[in-house]
Amino acid sequence: MLQVESVFQNVNGKPILDQVSFHVKKGSCFGIIGPNGSGKTTLLKSISGYYRPVSGTIRFQGKEVHEFSRKKLAQKMAVLSQESLPNYPITVFDTVLMGRYPHLKWYQREGKKDLEKVDEILELTSLTHLREQTLDTLSGGERQRVAIAKAMAQEPELLLLDEPTTYLDIGHQISLLKLVKTWQNESGLTVIMVLHDLNLASQFCDQLLLLHQGKVVKIGSSKEVIKKDMLEKVYETIPEIIPHPKTDVPQVILGI
Template sequence: MLSLQHVTKMIDAQPLVSDVSFDVEKGQCFGLIGPNGAGKSTLMKLISGVYDTTGGQVRLDGQPIKRWSHKKRAQRVSVLTQDGLSPYPISVLNAVMMGRYPHLKFFQRESDDDMKRVQDVLAITGLSNMQDQMLDTLSGGERQRVAIAKAMVQEPDLLLLDEPTSYLDIGYQTEVLNLVQDWQKRTGLTVLMVLHDLNLAAQYCDRLILMDKGEVVKEGTSDDILTTETLATVYQTTPEIVRHPTKNIPQILL
């Protein structure tokens, strides 16, 4: 579904991303991990079409992403950043309804079907009783849940998450990622997410891509990537690796 072919991004002759290639199949959840400055967020901007590549191509269903119109791209790809939705003085209902805009024609009003989709998503995300509240009265974790509901209403094929759990406590972290995981299982959604928390990455991602200095160091399962030797080389620290007591996946202790 998503294919990166020798993608490079240069700014002022400095490489931010260098010769990155990988494929994500429909329905997979890929995690981008790596230290600060590894090029993860830059890569997400290249995938979403916010940045133009200096070299190589990002393809969605075989077509270069830049050939898709903004409207068509918004119908297929949804992006959620660590900041979520800004605390504007609009209601939760109206914020979530914004996810339907890519599917509406110019000056077209929302239909009864659009409203039903929004109400269904509000119920799924546990926001029905908050739909009349204003965004600027919600906590950061609650706004992030609204942002996911807005993305769900958008009905994309590909969801890009750039550090969606930053600044959230562990309760909201698992709530946000469980919502995404349930959505993925229910619809076959394809997910690519940047995560700094390696334990969450191991628990929620099918495959991981470890980046450093703009390059892909290694791609594979959490067992392939989360080894003492690999992490010590990239993160310049030596972690202890233990097995999760119920999921039997690697977890990191410092």
């Protein structure tokens, strides 16, 4: 699905990523973790085609990302940033409908199938009751759910999430990630997400990539990556690692 090979990246002349390489399998959930300033968001923007690597390659479905037209890429890849949607007076329905635009020809209006698709997604995401409400009247958690619905309307094969749970309370965090997981399981979607919360990353991602100062420290399962000595070195703190009582995946408790 996605191959990142020896990517070196500068932003405004400053080195951010240094020889980053990894592969993501179709239908998997791949998590990117690491402290602030480690290059997580830059890596995601490089995958999305927003940045072009100084050197190295990023191939999506066997083709370099920058070789896709923006419209064609938007038909295959959706991006959700941590800022979610702007606080504009646009209805929920019209916002989600925007996700259909990459599939329309120039000057083509939305058809019956597009409108029905949006209604179907609003039902799936439990947003039907907010259909005619505007974004500026919604809570942060509701706007983030609308952002996911808009991405679903794109019908992408790859979803990129940049800290999607930022600013959300724990209930909305779990609800949002469960929604993405259900979508993934039902459609074969591939997900790459940047997460600050190591416990959520451990629970929802099939594989994790730990970044530090733009370099790959470790790639593997949560049990291979969420380790006391590794986290102590990268995050400069002393964590305690315990198994989750239900799933057995590692969970982090911070010492005082």
